[in-house]
Amino acid sequence: MxxxxxxxxxxxxxxxxxxxxxxxxxxxKLSIALISKTYPIRCHSVCAEGGTAAVMREGDxxxxxxxxxxxxxxxxxxxxxxxxxxxxxxxxxxxLDNWGCPWSRTEDGLIAQRAFGGHxxxxxxxxxxxxxxHEVHTLxxxxxxxxxxxxxxxxxxxxxxxxxxxxxxxxxIELKTGxxxxxxxxxxxxxxxxxxxxxxxxxxxxxxxxDGMAVAYRAGVPLKDMEFFQFHPTGLVPSGILMTEACxxxxxxxxxxxxxxxxxxxxxxxMELAPRDVVARAMWKEILEGRGIExxxxxxxxxxxxxxxxxxINERLPLIRDAAxxxxxxxxxxxxxxxxxxxxYTMGGVHTNANCESPVKGLYAAGEAGCVSIHGxxxxxxxxxxxxxxxxxxxxxxxxxYVLNADYSHVSNEVYKAEESRIFDEILGxxxxxxxxxxxxxxxxxxxxxxxxxxxxxxLKEAVKKIKELKERFNNVEIVDKTxxxxxxxxxxxxxxxMLDLAEVVAIGALNRTESRGAHYRxxxxxxxxxxxxxxxxxxxxxDGPRFEYIPVTITKWEPVERKY
Amino acid sequence: MDVEFRIRxxxxxKSYWQTFNIPxxxxxxxxxxxxxxxxxxxxxxxxxxSCRMAxxxxxxxxxxxxxxxxxxxQILEIGNSLEVEPLDNFKVIKDLVTDFEGxxxxxxxxxxxxxxxxxxxxxxxxxxxxxxxxxxxxxFTLCVKCGACYSVCPAAATRDDYLGPxxxxxxxxxxADSRDEGEKIRxxxxxxxxxxxxxxxxxxxxxxxxxQIDPAKAVQKIRFKSAIETIKSIFR
Amino acid sequence: MVMxxxxxxxxxxxxxxxxxxxxxxxGVVLTIYLCMHLAYxxxxxxxxxxxESFIATTVTPQFLIFDILLVLAGIxxxxxxxxxxxxxxxxxxxxxxxxxxxxxxxxxxxxxxASYRMYTFVMGV
Numbered sequence: 001m002x003x004x005x006x007x008x009x010x011x012x013x014x015x016x017x018x019x020x021x022x023x024x025x026x027x028x029k030l031s032i033a034l035i036s037k038t039y040p041i042r043c044h045s046v047c048a049e050g051g052t053a054a055v056m057r058e059g060d061x062x063x064x065x066x067x068x069x070x071x072x073x074x075x076x077x078x079x080x081x082x083x084x085x086x087x088x089x090x091x092x093x094x095x096l097d098n099w100g101c102p103w104s105r106t107e108d109g110l111i112a113q114r115a116f117g118g119h120x121x122x123x124x125x126x127x128x129x130x131x132x133x134h135e136v137h138t139l140x141x142x143x144x145x146x147x148x149x150x151x152x153x154x155x156x157x158x159x160x161x162x163x164x165x166x167x168x169x170x171x172x173i174e175l176k177t178g179x180x181x182x183x184x185x186x187x188x189x190x191x192x193x194x195x196x197x198x199x200x201x202x203x204x205x206x207x208x209x210x211d212g213m214a215v216a217y218r219a220g221v222p223l224k225d226m227e228f229f230q231f232h233p234t235g236l237v238p239s240g241i242l243m244t245e246a247c248x249x250x251x252x253x254x255x256x257x258x259x260x261x262x263x264x265x266x267x268x269x270x271m272e273l274a275p276r277d278v279v280a281r282a283m284w285k286e287i288l289e290g291r292g293i294e295x296x297x298x299x300x301x302x303x304x305x306x307x308x309x310x311x312x313i314n315e316r317l318p319l320i321r322d323a324a325x326x327x328x329x330x331x332x333x334x335x336x337x338x339x340x341x342x343x344x345y346t347m348g349g350v351h352t353n354a355n356c357e358s359p360v361k362g363l364y365a366a367g368e369a370g371c372v373s374i375h376g377x378x379x380x381x382x383x384x385x386x387x388x389x390x391x392x393x394x395x396x397x398x399x400x401x402y403v404l405n406a407d408y409s410h411v412s413n414e415v416y417k418a419e420e421s422r423i424f425d426e427i428l429g430x431x432x433x434x435x436x437x438x439x440x441x442x443x444x445x446x447x448x449x450x451x452x453x454x455x456x457x458x459x460l461k462e463a464v465k466k467i468k469e470l471k472e473r474f475n476n477v478e479i480v481d482k483t484x485x486x487x488x489x490x491x492x493x494x495x496x497x498x499m500l501d502l503a504e505v506v507a508i509g510a511l512n513r514t515e516s517r518g519a520h521y522r523x524x525x526x527x528x529x530x531x532x533x534x535x536x537x538x539x540x541x542x543x544d545g546p547r548f549e550y551i552p553v554t555i556t557k558w559e560p561v562e563r564k565y
Numbered sequence: 566m567d568v569e570f571r572i573r574x575x576x577x578x579k580s581y582w583q584t585f586n587i588p589x590x591x592x593x594x595x596x597x598x599x600x601x602x603x604x605x606x607x608x609x610x611x612x613x614x615s616c617r618m619a620x621x622x623x624x625x626x627x628x629x630x631x632x633x634x635x636x637x638x639q640i641l642e643i644g645n646s647l648e649v650e651p652l653d654n655f656k657v658i659k660d661l662v663t664d665f666e667g668x669x670x671x672x673x674x675x676x677x678x679x680x681x682x683x684x685x686x687x688x689x690x691x692x693x694x695x696x697x698x699x700x701x702x703x704x705f706t707l708c709v710k711c712g713a714c715y716s717v718c719p720a721a722a723t724r725d726d727y728l729g730p731x732x733x734x735x736x737x738x739x740x741a742d743s744r745d746e747g748e749k750i751r752x753x754x755x756x757x758x759x760x761x762x763x764x765x766x767x768x769x770x771x772x773x774x775x776x777q778i779d780p781a782k783a784v785q786k787i788r789f790k791s792a793i794e795t796i797k798s799i800f801r
Numbered sequence: 802m803v804m805x806x807x808x809x810x811x812x813x814x815x816x817x818x819x820x821x822x823x824x825x826x827x828g829v830v831l832t833i834y835l836c837m838h839l840a841y842x843x844x845x846x847x848x849x850x851x852x853e854s855f856i857a858t859t860v861t862p863q864f865l866i867f868d869i870l871l872v873l874a875g876i877x878x879x880x881x882x883x884x885x886x887x888x889x890x891x892x893x894x895x896x897x898x899x900x901x902x903x904x905x906x907x908x909x910x911x912x913x914x915a916s917y918r919m920y921t922f923v924m925g926v
Contacts, residue, residue, distance in 0.1 A: 038613075039665060041710055042621040100679035100742060102699060102706050109693035133620055134706060141678040153669075205615040238592065243620045321620060326637050328592065437604035470656060479736035481609035485577055486659040489608045492714050630813025719821060722807075766885050767821035769814065770898065780895050789891035 002416070005033040005150070006403045007396075008170060010157050010212055011201035012036035012478050013365025014132070014388035015395070016191035017139040024146035030400060031096055033183065035152045035172055037207055037491075038244060040140050044193055044205040045388065048132025048228035049319060051100040051114060051124035052389070053382040054089035055129070060121040062086045062266035067558060069383060072118045072275045073376025074528065075560040076225070076553055081354040081372045083556065085390050092389040093400040096099045101138040101187035103127050104316075114316075115249040116565075118275035118380040129244050129319045132385055155181065156491050157211050159419055160188065160219040160363070161411050169413050170215075171419045175491070180423060180485030184429025186406045187362045187399040190216060191392065194346030194368040195226075195502045197495070200444030202343040203235055203242040212369045214498030216350045217505070221358050222549070224371040225261035226502065227509035227530045230379055230519050231453050233279040235342025241323055243382040248272040250316050253304040253369040254283065255336065256291040267565040274565040277378040277519045280341040284453045287340070295338060302336035309333075341453060345384060347375045347519065350504075351538055358397035362402060365497035366395035373536065376553075377518025428490055436493040437469050439477065443503055445497070446470075459560050467507055468545070471500045488520035505539045505546050512548060513537065530560050566590075569646040570598055572610070583607075589640050593783040595649065596624055596635040599661075619775065622709030626661050626718075627652060632713035634775045652716035668712055669729050675736040679748045680747025691765050698743040705738035705783060707776045714770035715782050726759040730770035730780035733761055737783035740790075748790075758790040764788075816901060824881050827874040834871055865923050869916045877909050880904050 007023050009016050012034055023032050036043065055065050065086040070077050097103060097111065104112045104126050116124040127134040128143060143149055155172040158180070162168065169184040192212025196204030205410040217223050233254070234243040248254070254260050254272050266272035266282035274282075282302050286292060292299030305313060305320075310333045313321050317332075324330050324337050349371035356364045356372065364370075367388040450463035474497060481489035515529035516522050534553055568589040571582055585602050596614055602707045603610045613623040618636040626635050627650040629643060640647065655663035669779070714730040721727045736755045755761055762782045771781040808822050841859075845852040859863070884904045887893055893900060 038615055038621075038623065039669065039710075042613075042615050042623045044621075045618065046617050046620050046709075047618060091689060094691055097692055098681065098684065098689045098744075099680065100739065102703055102742075105694055105696050105699055107696065107697075109695040111691060130620070130707075133709075137706070144673050144676075145678055153666075176664075205619060205621065209617045239617070281609070291762075319620070326619070326639075327594075435608065437608065441604075480607070483576065483609070483659075486611055486662055488603075488611050492608075515678065595818075628811075715815075717818070719818070722804075763826075764815075764889075765821060766888055768817035768888075772817060773814035782891075785889055785894055787890040788889055793891065 001035070001179060002184065003181060003188065004408065005191065006030045006185065006394070007181045007187045007399050008033045008035060009189040009191060009396075010035045010152075010170065011043075011193060011367070011369065012040035012153075013043035013191060013193055013367060014037075014135055014139065014385060014390035015369070016189070016391050017136070017143055018144055018392030019189050019191060019366055019396035019399070021139065021146070022393040023385060023400040024149055026397055026400035027404060028148055030148060030403060032146075032149045033185070034143075034149060034153060035155045035157065035183070037154065037211070039135055039153045039291075040143075040151070042207075043136060044208045045136045045385070046133040046386050047203065047205060047242060048135070049129045049242060050116060050249065051126035051131045051382045052093065052135070052385040053116065053123050053380070054093045054125055054386060055086060055123060056090055056093065056125065059455070060123055063120075063557075064121060065089075065123065065175045068119050069374060069380055070376070071557050071563060072378055072380040074378055074563055075530070075534065076228075077373065077374050078354065078554040079558060080554050080557040082374045084354055085374050085387065088390045088393070089386050089541055092386070092393070096135060096138055096389075099138050099142045101134050101247030109303060112211050115273060116381045117245050117248065117270070117273045117279065119382070124246075124249065125253060126246065128315070129246055130315045133459055135385060135389075137505070142367060151423045151491060156494065157192070158216055158423060158494065160338045161415055162217050162219050162360055163409075165359075165361055166409070166543040167360055168409055171416065172307060173423070175425070175486050178487055179473060180420050182327035182411060184408060184411055186408060187364065188401045189348060189356075189395050190363070190365040190369045191367045191395070192369045193435040194349070195499065196343055196346065197248050197502050198443065198447050198499050198506065199343035200441075200448045201235065201340075203232055203240055204343070209495035209499055210346070210502045212365070213350055215503060216358070216363070216365070217539070217541050218539060220538050221360055221363065222351045223505055224348055224351040224536050224538055225373060225377075226346070226505045226539060227513055228345060228347035228377050228519050229451070229506065230276055230345035231280040231341040232276055232344035233341050234281055234303050234339040236323065236327060237300045237340050240342045241327060242342070242344070243303060243320055243324075243337055244317070247305055247317060248322060249305055250312065250415055251308055253307075254279070255304050256286045257293045257303045258291065262286050262291070268565040273439055275378055275380060276283065277521075278346075278490055278565055280453055281521060283341050293338070298340070300340045304336040305332045306334060306336065326477055347371070347373070347377065347379055349500040354393050355398050357398060362406065364395040365400050366391045366499065370395075377453060393527040395504070405411065408524070427493065427523045428482065428487075430476040430481055431480060434473050434477045436477050436479070439474055440496045440499070443467070443470055443499060447503060454523050456509055457511065460507060463507045464504070464511060467503050471504065474500055501541075509537050509539060509547055509548070534560065550562060566645070568598070568640055570602065571646070571648045572602075572660070573648070573650040574610070574660045575651070577659060580657075591641060593640050594636055594639045595628060595640055595643070595647070599635060600684055611662050615661055618637075620709060621709035623764070625652060625711035625713045625775070626650065627716070632716050632773050634711060638773065648671060652712055654716045654718065654721050663712070665712060668710070668729070668731070672735055673709065673734040675728065675732050676747065676751055677732075677735040677739060679739060679742065679745050680750060681744070682746060692744050696745055701743070702738050702741035704778060705734055706739065708734055708738075708778055709776060711775060713775060715771045717769040717773050719769070720763045720765055721769050724759070724763060727763045728755060728760055730784060733787060734778060734780040734783040737787050740787070752787070752791055752794060755787055761788045761791060765793060804926055805845050814836060817897075824878060824885070828870070830874045860923060862923060865919065868919060872915050872919070873908075873912050876915070880908050880911075897901040904907060
């Protein structure tokens, strides 16, 4: 089957839906399709808790926000993009306000702000500790106003059609019926989120498997800075559920087994509110040096909120309290929460410029799936939802402008036939002796062990070898469920294939980068090396593994200096 | 400790029960149990899941007769044998996956977005809303659209076109928002033949809501408002 | 489970749902009773004797148990109906649980008193 739309947006999270609205506002004549693997409000963006950063009040300034972001990124961020980002952000907050987002308020009815790690001003806007949830619902509901938006819920992306350096469309499986659908489009926006499920201990939803990144990568679009993977300091032990940074923003402490607030040894000024890479490393070091607290699920660090009082916790952190009680049976009002650093954010993504344009004409990427890059080597808390809003809008607008002056180009039936036979004959119909669940498990173990917070050459080499072996074995995978309709087994197998490709890029990229910068920390190269490594990594697909290139970082106002908190 | 999972499955033609025995540790949730089955025992088991932290609303299923989010239900709190079924009042697509298309259409039908005359996309302004005004509707914003309320609603069981508790709650959430100006429009939408007057107040929706939202309350509030408006219109 | 069976099932249901099912069931019972009642009344057209002999068959100890159950259905339907009207206007919604208990208590008390009076009347004690 074949359908035709001006713009096809893949991924219905914050960035995707913001792009839809931006494009729909641009012109009522455009036909806009939104494809998503889940229903839009089931996306992973709903899991964002802490808040969204924007300069709103007296005393704060765009330059300060930009400086915090650049310093947080360990100077790998492109500063022109950062400046654009901080200037656009306040309007996005107000738009959401006008569209019905229930922001938390100050006593006089203004939008309230709280402290967050790495920011030198209390600039994080929030809606209790369900910020992402409310933002997603607000955007989804707003999206319903536009009659020229057509939603394709529960469609799974399988490939992009790119010819002569220009996007032609994409193919996706309609899960309900199991049919392959060809979407012809003048422009495609990828907003498929990160690649978090590479790791086993992670805050990510089960659905975040880097589909868009991997599909683009296979189609020849380069991935940027994939070796930088953020570890959030506070993931609930044992499930990895996110305990928001706002816990510390509201005044929570981190304590080791002696009850000591150990952050004073690592970041004497900012303490618990240092950027995430710093805090995560400090916590992991405490655990490695035997000062973690022992439990049946391994060592952990205590996140102490008991001194905040029940009233404040109920008002500002209701979800955290609820989750801690439901998932580990601990009431944070009375006891500290057991936490450990956890895989949380993919700084890298599809290579784009500050207008979200990828090297392929008509292909855009926004949000976590793209890499503009404003996060560089380490993202600051509450900048990710912000990025989705600003760059979702930028992508939507740019795509709409592009589409208004572009023509449809048809995709030949051969392409569709080839893809159909690849999926249903080669992958679904194949027999073999491997099962995708086992491969995924082994991948997760490797990533959790060898590509964690502290990295070292031997372990990275081992990881690369293991991932290559897994890729080899993946060719021999057999799917148990042979039916057509709603085949989650098939989807899972696809996802494992995507993740293996991405894991390879992450591992080799990390092995190549012989320095420590932001979230990428090499025990054998513990210093930042601006002379050789102040540059972005680009990974291109080849059948035998990624080929790497490097491009310079854009620096406007802020020269790299030593990073201290 | 071994726990028995009885799962009602559906392969597109026939429905049948299948039993799995799985090892369970303290702290394991029903969703983790389902994943254990999918990964180790039967890869064809089909269910929806995403966030596994009770905020996305994907994994509502009937557990021992009651609709709950699988991800936040501890197996050992239920006991050592449990029955998992797809939600009632929804058409089953496969195993535990049900068709939510109509459910979302109904949500869409009540215009669940802020309606303002001075809506300005290019130059938004900060709207003032006191914490008290926020609290007046905040609880109703927490709906995750998991469908639990709809699956137990006797009015929805007897009439397919009943809007259902979730959609009406969404309408109430915006009506109660101090920034909104579209109450009249929405009242006209939810007070029709398929709207609030279909409710018979079994209040089961409020009992099963995993977010403790109280959809039944929203329905009754809208009814009262609708009655008042009707009486007023007689004298106008 | 077939649709009609659900009306009688209590599995997975809250008290409110059970109250709702009972309300419907008693409604059906009362409607049937109403039809019978009208049929009895209509019999007066066949003469006073016919009517009285009909009535006499109902005021007997064998019939008493049905009457008592009928009264229970009537009282339940009435009191529960008042409770619903209260809630459906959006009133006293927050204390709905205690109001349910109170209504059930009222139903039982009124029913016991009524049953006692009917018993003494029919048995002539």
